Amino acid sequence: MTKMRSSLRPLVRRVSSVVLVAAALLAAPHAVAVGTRNFTLNTLDDLKGGDLTGVALDSNGNVYAGLNLGSTPIPDATSVWSAVVLPDGAALLGTGSEGKIYRAVGGQVSVAATTGQMAVSSMAVAWNGDVIAGTFPEGKLYRLTGGKGSGEQAKVFAELPGAEDVWGLAYDEKAKVLYAATGPEGKLFRIDAAGKPQVYFDSDEPHLMSVAVGDDGSVYTGSNGKGLLYKLNGPGRASVLYDFDADDVKAIVVAPTAQGGAVYAIANKYSEPFAAPKRTKTGPPSPQPTRSSKPGKGQLVRFTREGVIEKLLSDDDTHYVSLGLGDDGAPYVGTGAEGRLHTVSENRVERVVADTEERQIGAFVLAGKRRFVATTDPAVFHEVRGVGGADAVWTSKVLDAGLRATFGRLTWRSDGALQLETRSGNTDAPDTTWSPWSAALAAPGDVKSPPARFVQIRARWNQEPKAVLREVSLSFVTDNARAVIRSISVKNQSKGTKPGVQASGGEAPKPSSSVQISWQVDNPDQDELRYRLWYRMEGQKPWRALLKAGEKVTRTEHTWDTTAMPEGEYRVLVEATDELSNPPDRVQKHSLESGVVLVDNTPPVFKSLALQGRRLRGEVVDGLGPVSRIEVSIAGSDEWRPLFPSDGVFDEPAEAFDADISAIVPAGSHLVAVRAYDSAGNVVTRDVDAR
Structure with a gap:
């Protein structure tokens, strides 16, 4: 891609x-x-x-x-995994194209060696300038004497027991040994000049992804799984330097002691679990470990020689693939999306120093005389030619x-x-x-x-x-696009306010003379809008101003005080105008009418109420209706029990009821309270004697 x-x-x-x-x-x-x-x-x-x-x-x-970058395509390759620079200035690039190693020099790229593996995932310059290449999925190390090759099959230098993937290599110049971070058993191998491997550290993680050696002999390795950064002070003697909130520690670099000896690491969190690529019998190998096509999240951290951690960079839009130090000792990271190279200064100023056409920065070298950036999807070798230029x-x-x-x-x-x-x-x-x-x-x-x-x-x-x-x-x-009111909502709207079957019973409604009006508006050009509101009673034609003279409404909501309004059913008209952003001849308007709004601030009345024995009869009448609820209780008790109207449904302004309340009111003398609600929540209460 x-x-x-x-x-x-x-x-x-x-x-x-x-x-x-x-x-x-x-x-x-x-x-x-x-x-x-x-x-x-x-x-x-x-x-x-x-x-x-x-x-x-x-x-x-x-x-x-x-950075002024050249651009030399790497033929027959789609991905670059690793790179080293030889003393003669040539760069060797480890690729995912049948495990080929390419040599880049003088603007030309040619095949230096072939391993036959899926990818050359790591390389290091080791004994006498020889280049050791780590591969997968067979866990083999290959050796190029003096870093040279004729394009033919490279020689196997060592095979690492139990290892299928060699993710990282680091050479200890003082001890003259090579370290290899491997999977799927999470082992760190120590290999001598004769190619004899020993397990130096056996972690509990499935993969060790990275390894680095300081000039004081300290060894660091990072895992995939829990995202642990280990420090080793001897065979099997490991301590966790840091437990990242990440899936892997992708790369580690140790600065020279003369530059402070800080340890830099990049760690990533991915959207899907890691799975190492496997060779298949029916198709070509995948050039990369299996991950989601979505970028992960990356972070760059620094540890001082005292072990104090400082987060230098983080990016929620991409993970980090490669890590290195520049001539000035500043850390650089290559991204796994956008194909960009980032760095950060000592005073924490982040910089994007290069933007390539490709998807990933697979490897780079920005220190020394030979500087370059190598990319993936497609594989391209970019030599750093300087700074600036006509391009x-x-x-x-x-x-x-x-x-x-x-x-x-x-x-x-x-x-x-x-x-x-x-x-x-x-x-x-x-x-x-x-x-x-x-x-x-x-x-x-x-x-x-x-x-x-x-x-x-x-x-x-x-x-x-x-x-x-x-x-x-x-x-x-x-352009001045008209704002359009899409809908109007009224809190106490009595009809059709909620779809579906409503719950019965429950807490009684609370009356209020305040009507909450709100509306939704499409405002494509985001002009400042002013709203005007009118009302009219059902059956009447004229609209009357709801707002006071000079009142300006700019929010999409308003509270209407209906205390002084006659009871009845009303409708509200809301108009949106962009007059605050435009001169009169350019103003755009739109209005929308609401559904029915019930204004009812008067409680119902008992037209009749009588108790004969334990038989309660009566009639409740409301000016607007419908009567919505009738309840009975023994006076002084907090327990109210519902009664149904005679016709079984609360749906009219007048409702008669006739109920046996012996199950509610026991034998003896009691004061019985009866209350009734209308649909607006207004309530009336009457008492009768029960003997």
Whole structure:
């Protein structure tokens, strides 16, 4: 799978003044909203969403010339797993293409050796400059004398008992031994110059994924499973340096003692469990361990020589694949999505220093005379040719105005001369229907790109490698789309407020003269809206103002005090207008009428009530109705028992009842309380004597 460029995919849109509602492109009306808005890009998240060819950017919102990368495809390979640099400056690349090792020098790439394995997952320069290559799925080590090869089958140097996957190799220059991190038994092997392996550490984890050796002889290894980072001070003598909230410790690097001796590690959390690839009889081997196609979450941490941990980088959008130190001792990480190279300074300023066309940074070297970046999907060798150049171009992510917009002034802050351009279109991914890039602006000015929903901005460094772009802002005005009220909700609405069968019994409703009105609005261009409300009684024609004179409602809710209103059924009309954002001749309006709203602040009355023995008879009448509930209790008791009306259903303004209450009121003299509710929750209570 090849990497889709960030500038050509749907993006999260950031707008400085408002967060626009993503809406389908509408037929453009003539009215234009007055409110001017801005796309302002001045943070790392704002600036990194697009194409970063030949530029770098940092977490302070600065964009400047970055690594100038060459591009040499690696034939017949799709993935790069490992890399080393030889004393003569040549780079060896371990790939997932039939376990081939490629040699890159002088802009040319050729096959140095073949292992016949699924992948060369790790390499190290060891005894006398020989290169040892670790592979899977047979757990073999291969040796290239002096790092040279004729393109033929490499010689097996050692086989590691019980190992199927060799994930990491590290050479101890002082002790003249090689360490191999393996799976699926989670063992760390120590191999001498004769190729004799010994188990140096047997962990409880299924895989040890990484290994590194400090110049003081300390050995570190990281696991897959619980994400543990171990420190070993001798055979079998391991302590857990850190337990990550992660699935694996993918790579470890130890800085030289002269640079502080800190230990750096990258750890990842994935969306699906890890499964090592297996050779199949019916098809070609998978070039990568089986994981979800979705990127994981990565973190870079540093441990001081005293063991104090500091988290330097974290990314919830991608996992980290590769790790290394630069000439300045700063750590660099290669990502598993977007194919980018990140670093972080001592004062915690994060930088993206390279953005490749490929999906992953499989391996890289950024220290010494030979510097390069090797990528996966597809496999490409990028030699670092310097900083800046004619190809240094920053392209923003696709910016979405939500509706068709007219673009105004493009401004930026910079040190040094830059040239900025724009293009626009009505698809969320730039295609042939987009406008061409506009004429370059050497100073802030008006944009010439035609009105459209989407826009992109790009900056060219040309021959100004020291120029720094600090902030970009583009003003725009969208078409004035009408806000539409989709629905009105009234809290005490008596009819049709809830679908389905309602629960019977339960707590009695509580009366209130306040009616809670709320409404939902589609506001495509996010104009500031004002709402007006009217009411009318059912059967009448005129609408009357619900709001007081001069009262301004801008929220999508209002409380209507009906204390002084006559009882009856009403309807409410809500109007939305964008007059606060537009002059009178441009104003757009929309209104919607509610369902029936019951205004009832008067309780029902007992037309009759009598108790003969234990036979209770009576009639309850309400002005609006329906009567919704009749209950009986022994006065002073908190236990109320329901009674049904004579016709069995509470559905009329007048309800008669005739009930034997002997099961509720025992023999003897009692005061019996009877209460009745209407549908608005208004209640009346009467007492009768029981003898």
